[in-house]
Each structure stands twice: as C-alpha cells, then as structure tokens.
Amino acid sequence: MSVVMLCTMVLCFALTISVAVSIGLSAIVGIQIGNANMLISVKEMFNSINKFPLAAIPFFILAGNIMETGGISRRLVEFAKSIVGGVQGGLPMTCVLTCMIFAAVSGSSVATTFAIGAILIPALIKHGYPTTYAASLQATSAELGVIIPPSIPMILYGVSAEVSIGELFIAGFGPGLFIGVALMFWVWVYCKYKGWGKNDGDGRLSFGKASWQAGWALLMPVIILGGIYGGVFTPTEASAVAVFYALIVGIFIYREIKLKDLAVIMRKSVLSSAVIMFIIANAGLFAFLITRAGVPEAIGHWLQDILQSPFYFLLGVNAALFLIGMFIETSAAIIVLAPILAPVAVHFGIDPVHFGLIMVVNLALGMITPPFGVNLFAACTVARISLDRMIKDLIPFVLVILVCLMVVSYVPALSLTLRDLVYAK
Numbered sequence: 536m537s538v539v540m541l542c543t544m545v546l547c548f549a550l551t552i553s554v555a556v557s558i559g560l561s562a563i564v565g566i567q568i569g570n571a572n573m574l575i576s577v578k579e580m581f582n583s584i585n586k587f588p589l590a591a592i593p594f595f596i597l598a599g600n601i602m603e604t605g606g607i608s609r610r611l612v613e614f615a616k617s618i619v620g621g622v623q624g625g626l627p628m629t630c631v632l633t634c635m636i637f638a639a640v641s642g643s644s645v646a647t648t649f650a651i652g653a654i655l656i657p658a659l660i661k662h663g664y665p666t667t668y669a670a671s672l673q674a675t676s677a678e679l680g681v682i683i684p685p686s687i688p689m690i691l692y693g694v695s696a697e698v699s700i701g702e703l704f705i706a707g708f709g710p711g712l713f714i715g716v717a718l719m720f721w722v723w724v725y726c727k728y729k730g731w732g733k734n735d736g737d738g739r740l741s742f743g744k745a746s747w748q749a750g751w752a753l754l755m756p757v758i759i760l761g762g763i764y765g766g767v768f769t770p771t772e773a774s775a776v777a778v779f780y781a782l783i784v785g786i787f788i789y790r791e792i793k794l795k796d797l798a799v800i801m802r803k804s805v806l807s808s809a810v811i812m813f814i815i816a817n818a819g820l821f822a823f824l825i826t827r828a829g830v831p832e833a834i835g836h837w838l839q840d841i842l843q844s845p846f847y848f849l850l851g852v853n854a855a856l857f858l859i860g861m862f863i864e865t866s867a868a869i870i871v872l873a874p875i876l877a878p879v880a881v882h883f884g885i886d887p888v889h890f891g892l893i894m895v896v897n898l899a900l901g902m903i904t905p906p907f908g909v910n911l912f913a914a915c916t917v918a919r920i921s922l923d924r925m926i927k928d929l930i931p932f933v934l935v936i937l938v939c940l941m942v943v944s945y946v947p948a949l950s951l952t953l954r955d956l957v958y959a960k
Contacts, residue, residue, distance in 0.1 A: 537828045540565040540821070555810070558867060559817035565824045576820055583819020583870075584812055587771055588694050592687050593808035594774030598781050599646030600800045602637070602752075605785020605792045608650045610749040611636050617745035619719070624726025625735040626662055627672050628719045630655045634676040635715045638683040639756035640777055644902050645807070647680035648673060648913035656918050664731055668928045670918040674910040675932040676718060678899045681865065683711030685759065685770055688865050688898065691815070692891045695822075695873035700770050701763065702888050706954040710892050713949060714939045721935050751784045764957060811866055818870040826874065838879050845883040849944045852876060853897055857937075860901025864909070868898050885947075892950045896940050904933060 540561045547557030566573060602608050615632040619625050630651065637647050652673040659669035681688045684704035693700035726732045746753070759777050762768045768776060785792040792800075842848040859868055873894065880890040902910040905922065911929075915922050943949055 537565070537825055539568055540824065544821075555814040555817045555864075555867070558814070558821045558871075562817065562820040562824055565821075569824075575823075579820045579823045580816040583816050583822075586694050588690050588700055589812075589815065591685070591690055591771040591774035592811055593804065594771075594778050595640075595685060595687060596643055596646060596807045596811075597800070597804040598640060598774065598777035599637075599643055599650060600804050601778065601781040601785055601792070602640065602755075603646070603650035603653070604796050604800055605781060606789040607752040607755070607781065607784060608633075608637065609654055610745075610752045610789075612651065612654050613740055614745045614749035614753065617740050617742045620739045621736040622723065623735065624723045624732040625739075626655070626659055626732055627664070627722040627726060629735075630659070630672055631676045631679075631715055631718045631722065634673075634679050635683055635711065636753075636756065638680040638686075638711070640685075640759060640781075643687055643807075644677045644680035644899065645909055645913050648677040648910050649917065651677065652914055652917040656914070660918075662732065662735060662737075665928070666918050666920055667924050670914040670920060671925050671928040671932055672722065673917070674903050674908070674914040674925075674929070675936070677910050677913075678902055678936070679711055679715055681899050681902075682707055682714060682896055684708065685763075685773065686895065687811070688869055688895045689891065690770065691866055691869045692873050692894060695870050696877035696887060696891065698877070698887045698891055702954050702958060703891050704760075704770060705764065705957050706888050706892055706950045707895070708953055709949040710896055710939075710943045713942065714896070714936065717935055717939050718932070721931070725931070751788050755780055755784070814864060814867045815870055818867045822871050822874060825871075845885055846945075848880070848883050849885070849893070852880075853893070853940065853944060856894060856897040857900060860898040861904045861908075863901070865898045865901055868901070869894060886951060888954060889947045889950045893940075893944050896936075896943050900933065900936055900940070903929065903936075 543564045544557050544561035547560055552560070563573075563576060566575060612629065612633050615636060616625070616629040619628040619632055622628070633651050633655065634647050637651055656669045656673055659672070660666055680686075684707040686704070686707060689703040689707060690700055692698065693703050740748070755777065758780060759773050762776060763770055763773050782792070838848065838851070842851050856868070856872075859872070873891075876894070877887050877890060881887055902908050905911065905926070911922055911925060915925070
C-alpha cells in the first residue's frame with residue numbers, strides 16, 4: 536500500500552497536479568487498496584486541522600496583509616534604511632534587515648515577499664540594481680519569515696512532533712539572526728565587488744526621524760514576542776493580538792486602511808489560509824496511513840542501521856530534506872516527515888527543538904529553489920519577470936543559506952543557548 540501511495544504521489548507531481556491534491560489522491564488510493572472505510576479520510580482530515588495551535592496560521596497571515604496595506608511595512612523599510620542604508624550596498628542590506636523585522640510579526644515568507652518586495656524591488660531597480668538580482672534578493676530575504684519567530688512552519692513542526700512551540704520560537708532567534716547577518720555581509724561584499732549601490736544613501740531619513748515614524752510599527756513585535764515569553768498569552772493568542780494591533784495602528788493611527796480595504800485584505804488572507812489548511816488536512820490523512828502501515832518505524836530502524844552516528848544522520852537528513860524541499864511545499868513536508876524523523880533524531884541524542892530548527896531552515900530553502908519555490912513565484916510576480924531569468928543571481932544566495940544551514944546543524948548552541956536560558960534547562 537505504501538509503495539502504491541508513494542508512486543501515485545510522485546506521478547501526480549510529474550503531472551504538475553498541486554501538492555495538496557497529489558497527497559490527498561495518493562491517500563485515497565491507499566484507503567481503497569487497503570479496503571478501509573472511506574470515512575477514515577473525513578475523520579483524519581478533520582483531526583489534522585482540529586488543533587488549537589493551528590488557529591495561529593490564518594491570524595498571522597491576516598496580520599501580515601494588514602501591515603502591508605496599513606503602511607506599517609513602508610515605515611519598517613525607512614527604519615531599516617536609516618540603520619544600514621548609508622553604506623555602499625545599503626539598499627540590499629535594508630531589504631534583509633526589513634524582512635528580519637517583518638518576520639517577527641508575519642510568520643509567513645510569502646506575505647513577507649509581497650509586503651516588503653512591493654516597496655523594495657522597485658526601489659532597488661530605480662537605484663540601478665538588475666531586476667533579477669532585486670527579485671532574487673527579496674525572495675531569499677523573505678525566507679527569514681519562517682525562521683525568525685513567530686513562524687508558521689515552527690507551529691506545524693511543534694504540533695506534528697509534539698514539541699513546545701514556545702521553545703521552538705525562542706530557539707529560532709539564534710539561527711534567524713545568524714542567517715540575516717550572513718546575508719547582509721554577503722550583499723555588502725558583492726555590491727563592493729560589482730560597484731553597485733554607491734548612491735544608496737540618497738533620501739535616507741535620520742535614525743531619529745525614522746524611529747519616530749516607525750515607532751508604532753516597531754512596538755508590534757515587542758508586544759507580540761514580549762507577551763509570548765512573558766506568559767501573558769500563548770503563541771496562538773498572540774496571532775489574534777497581532778491582528779488587533781495592526782488594525783488599530785493601520786486604521787486609527789496611520790489612517791491608511793479604509794473600510795473598503797478590509798474586504799480585499801480578508802479575501803487575500805482567507806485564500807492563503809485555505810490553501811495551507813487544505814495541505815495540512817491532506818498531509819494529515821497521508822501521515823496517518825503511512826504511520827498505520829509502520830513506515831515511520833521501518834524508516835527509523837533503517838536510518839539507525841545505515842547512519843550510525845549523529846554526524847552522518849544530520850548530513851543524510853539535510854541532503855534528503857534539501858531535495859524534498861525542492862518538490863514538496865514546506866508545510867506539507869514538515870507535517871509528513873516530522874513524526875518520522877524527530878524520534879530518530881532523539882535516538883541519536885539530538886534535541887528535538889534543535890532538530891526542528893534544522894528542518895525549518897532546510898525546508899525553507901525549498902521556497903527559493905526551483906521548480907516549486909513559492910517565494911520565487913511571488914518575487915517574479917512583483918518584479919514582473921520570468922523565473923528562469925533569476926537562476927544566475929539566485930545561486931550565490933542559495934549557497935550562503937546552505938553554509939548557514941551546516942552551521943545551524945552542527946553548532947546546536949546557536950539554537951539552544953537562548954532556549955536553555957529562558958526555560959532554565
């Protein structure tokens with residue numbers, strides 16, 4: 536049954552059928568072959584999405600869309616530019632830094648790509664950067680949206696592997712900041728080499744003025760993350776607080792959201808949320824069937840026999856996840872693979888929180904690698920170019936993230952030091 540399910544899913548991928556439908560169809564084929572009752576599909580799909588932490592996903596998506604429409608994103612860009620925009624290559628560095636700040640609220644890389652890219656991709660092009668470079672930079676920087684907490688993939692991993700979402704969030708700061716700094720250093724060096732960005736400081740606001748204008752926007756991640764780690768509310772409740780705060784700021788303080796805009800914002804958010812929830816439901820049914828067939832246990836024993844040390848286990852898993860992430864959407868991959876791989880990682884003495892960060896960082900790479908990188912398609916939409924034109928400029932960014940992934944994998948202190956301090960482990 537498991538082999539037929541896998542073959543069906545691969546065939547659907549080859550026919551360019553959407554990931555969610557491919558997973559769902561393969562699960563239905565598995566039910567038919569196993570002569571099981573089709574009611575299982577309804578029950579397990581409902582159970583997959585009937586989890587309180589998953590309520591955070593639509594709220595964080597909605598908060599990101601409100602920030603984009605309400606002027607919060609633009610003010611964050613000006614604030615970041617006031618910090619790093621004065622050096623050669625300061626505008627690309629501004630892109631990375633803004634995405635890091637925006638990530639601390641949105642939890643979604645696609646939302647980050649649209650919200651920040653709509654402002655910075657045209658600005659980069661105006662300052663003489665190639666369109667393909669601007670789009671590649673934005674797609675890569677937006678990946679930080681799922682690494683710096685709050686993060687939708689971290690929520691999914693926590694639910695799937697039964698790991699504390701709060702611990703995952705606090706552990707995500709180390710890798711997120713490390714990758715962000717690495718990207719900023721790379722774009723600074725590359726712009727120096729190319730001679731780009733000598734006039735990036737033109738029109739830059741002073742730090743004081745930019746901070747004043749962005750004050751309400753900057754307070755948002757402080758309230759959200761401070762509330763989570765101060766025990767005021769859970770990560771799920773924080774997502775609702777983010778929506779409420781963004782609405783107050785966008786409507787009554789910045790006054791850039793009109794009542795007519797709310798319908799458009801809600802529609803965008805509902806569509807994005809529905810896609811993710813549909814993937815989760817189908818992936819949950821698929822995971823139930825392969826678990827019942829004993830596949831996770833068999834894979835776990837096989838990995839333990841073949842990869843007999845934590846070093847080789849992490850190397851093998853990273854290689855596999857990188858390839859999987861190129862073809863399967865991040866949320867679906869985490870839901871299917873986390874219950875399989877997390878227990879094996881624990882067997883090798885790897886902290887499940889650390890392993891969760893490895894999975895998230897690795898699979899986030901799938902968002903910027905062809906053929907199904909969602910960030911690439913979002914950046915292409917904003918920049919109005921075809922995907923094939925981005926590949927040359929994209930390769931260096933992928934290599935930088937890969938180097939960072941190796942550091943995150945083999946230096947657990949980067950992920951766990953802050954977690955241990957906060958949770959006193």
